[in-house]
Amino acid sequence: MSARRTQVAIIGSGPAGLLLGHLLKAEGIDCIVLERQTREHVESRIRAGVLETVTTDLMHRLGLDERMNREAMVEDGFNLADGDMLVRIDIKALTGKTVVVYGQTELTRDLIAAAPQRELEIVFEAQDLALHDVDSDQPSVTYTKDGVVTTLACDLIAGCDGFHGPSRRAIPAHLVREYMHEYPFGWLGILADVPPCHDELIYANGPRGFALASMRSTTRSRYYIQVPLTERIEDWPEDRLWDELEGRFNGISQHGVTRGPALEMSIAPLRSYVFETMRHGRLFLAGDAAHIVPPTGAKGLNLAASDVHYLSDAIIGFYRRQDEQAMLGYQAKALSRIWKAERFSWSLTKLMHSFPDQGPFERRMQMAELDYLSRSPAMQTAIAENYVGLPV
Known part of the structure; x- marks a missing residue:
């Protein structure tokens, strides 16, 4: 047995936990990050790649943006497609903002690599966390x-340990307020070192359902298609998936789909989930521990960053001014932005996917919605504002 003490114990070394740790250390607040996986596992996880201003601003503030500034792709817009109709949403012209394409894997590696110099301790392979x-x-x-076995005493605990971590389960059941919607399909994804088929993301809908053409760099592409939940990865040899992607994107993309060996393939179910009890006593939840969004719209990582923005301000206020009110306000601020992001991801998912119970009427409604969007600057502005991220 051993005993240690810190001011803030952070559970989880995903982007939420690492960003929070760096922000607190920059303000002289002692903290330790506990992670049950190995460093190699954490740095190899394939996740999202579109960063809103809330996320890039935190990296700029920390001075950990050198590689991101050098390697990231700045995107001025994105595209929605239905059949042969391609609608470009010019987010820069409509909002004055842009998004950045920089993989969550790379962001995580940057934050971990900077930890020793910033004296942020990360304990990997911390098992049996309680x-x-x-x-x-x-x-x-x-x-x-x-x-x-080590006991880490602390003033505060930040649960940044994802949907399956122990932090959320530490809150008594009678205090829990949670909401969930599960979608009747999943996303089959492939990552490959091939050039993107288009210079900007394409969210496409059509007779065979949803597909997404995205990228991680000018030489690495990420594609997804909608599949039933009954599908298995074994049902999808690479050639079958590339055939499907060519059929979806070759007619509407600038460059056409380039084939290549898969670096990773997976099928992920889609759900919307909010755990509204984000604070209990001295425990605070952030990131996927408190909410899940469908990947449509790329809000997951960016919501984690906005949680960290609010939570770091609250913790810094607590230590600088003994301001309990700052901590009391964290949940309300975070949830206001979370629910708006959930709404956007839900609505875009409804617009761009084929649902099992969808009939001809519902399909025509989707087509009419996209046609209206293509002709309405007001509607394009609304979707652009949500895509680049609402203010924090």
Whole structure:
């Protein structure tokens, strides 16, 4: 047994936990990040790649943006397609803002690489994580590392450990407020070192359902298609998927689909989920521990960043001014932005996917909606504002 102490225990070394750790250390607040996986596992996870201003601003503020500034792709717009109709949403002209394409994997690597220099301690392979006394002023976290059980005493706990982590389960059931909607399909994705078929993202709908053409760089592409939840990855040899993607995008993209060996293929179910009890005592939830959005619209990582924006301000206020009110306000601020992002991802998912119970009328409504969008500057502005990210 061993015992340690810190001011803030952060559970999870995804972008939320790492961003929060760096922000607190920059303000002289002691914190330790606990992660149950290996560093290699964390740095290899394939995730989102579109960053809103809220996320890039945090990297600029931390001075950890050098590689992002050099390698990221700045996108002025994106596209919605239905059949042969391609509607470009010029987000820069409509909002004055842009988004950045920079993989979450790369962002995570940058944050981990900077940790030793910034004296941010990350304990990888911290097993059997458990939270204790979170409703008191003396909470703690226990974990096992190399066979040694350690008790980490702290003032505050930040649960940034994702949908399956222990932090959310530490909140008593009678206090929980949660909302979930599961979609009747998943996304089959492929990552390959091939040039993108289009210079900007394309969200497409058509007779065979949804497809997305996106990129991680000028030489690495990420594609998705909608599949039933009954599909297995074994049902999709690479050639079958490339054939499907060519059929979806070759007629509407600038460059056409280039084939290449898959670096990764997976099928992910889609859900919308909000756990509104984001604070209990000295425990605060952020990122996927508190909410999941469908990947349509690329809000997951960016919502985690906005949570961290609010939570870091609250914690810094607590230590600088002993301001309990700042911490009390965290949940309301975060949830206001979360629900708006959930609404946008839900509405874009409804517009761009084929649903099993969808009939000819519903399909015509989707087509009419996109046709109206193509002709309405007001509607294009609304979708552009949501895509680039609402203010924090």
